[in-house]
Amino acid sequence: MKKLVYLKDVVTLQLDKEKCIACGMCTKVCPHEVFEITNRKAEIVNRDQCMECGACAKNCASEALSVKTGVGCAAGIIKGVLKGTEPTCSCSGSSACC
């Protein structure tokens, strides 16, 4: 299958290499292989693959990663605007997510 890639250069993912201790947790939790560990440091190798889920930042014990997380869901954003809340997804319960 052709690899699906979303928009170019839009994500808010930030890596502070100074703080990185190369524990490798980000490479384990990322569902899109955004990171690689090279020379004892994490590196963002597939930036446009990031979907801002926030798993990496959440599990980064040394707080080297940051990202503005949220749902990449147009219907959720519309709902949020109409109700004056943050974008909330209506979650389509894929069996892929378990």
Add this chain to the structure above:
Amino acid sequence: MKKISNLKFEHKQKENHQIIYYMNTQSILNPVNLMPLAARVPRVTSKLNWKDKLGAVKVRLAINRYGYMVNPGLYAIGNPSRTSDVFVTSNYKLTFDVVRKNLAGFNAWILVLDTKGINVWCAAGKGTFGTVELVKRINETSLKDIVSHQKLILPQLGAVGVAAHKVKEQTGFTVTYGPVRAQDIRPYVENGYKATPTMRRVEFPWFERLKLVPVEIVLSYKYLLAALMLLIGLSGFHAGGYSLSVLSEKWVSVFANVIVAFLTGTLLAPLLLPYLPFRSFSAKGLSVGIVVTAILFAFNLLGINYLENISWVLIFTSMSSFLSMNFTGASTYTSLSGVLKEMKIGIPIQAAGAIAGLVLFTVSRFFN
């Protein structure tokens, strides 16, 4: 004795995921309270019965999607011992069923978090599958008295809500992120508890996309109804004014066009996703909309005159673009920043296209 009486193991299960036996331990005098903790954990089978399967079909059709849940807590599958693995999951029954089905032949514990009936990934995004709930559930089930090890296996996507290092700090339990999909649990365990890159990767194959189409259609029916009512209503206009007899003559072709436009956005675009040009979903929807209108035009099915044809291209592509854009939520690779960006460009164009289309459509009725 005191410790045991503090426990609330009330697995009153109205539903049907085949608990072989359970014990209510409300009363301190109940002899069950003298049984070892582990023996009081409800047992489930790995076999799914027809009710489980019917339930899965129903939630796919968005029927009772938010009420499909199991009670949170600890469950046993097979004959687990103090050294057996603990798998953590959500209380969305569809997820729980997939997990227990894939644990066939295992002796293991399943720790179910209260995610309000939402799957792991979405619940982790909302924070209900999260550090606080996991820590609470570990303590409430007295997990440390039931297993002798301190290791939990979580689905990888749970990492969105759980901070492994904080769980370790607060409970002593080490969180290990297993594979994304329950189907990979067995190969993961057989591989020495190591997930391969494939097990870690989230893809979006055509069958996954197809499974999400029914829900997408149900969630978008309001747009379909609005488009149908508007366009069928407008189709009553003609050179002499407005008449219901003209409407009753024209509505079938209008109805058909709107349905095709709707399915182009909700079914065709999701299925063809990787093969459509452009990265943004609204542009993908626009492109497939143009192709479908071109085909309809070639078969003389679009409109009856020049103006109506143009109006249909506008209405059709606005609809397919908008509906495809809504599929971003079902997809597994779009970011909030990206969707915001495409909406800022997409929505004004879609709105302008739809309005222009409706005006032209109305005008076209007077040239019949």
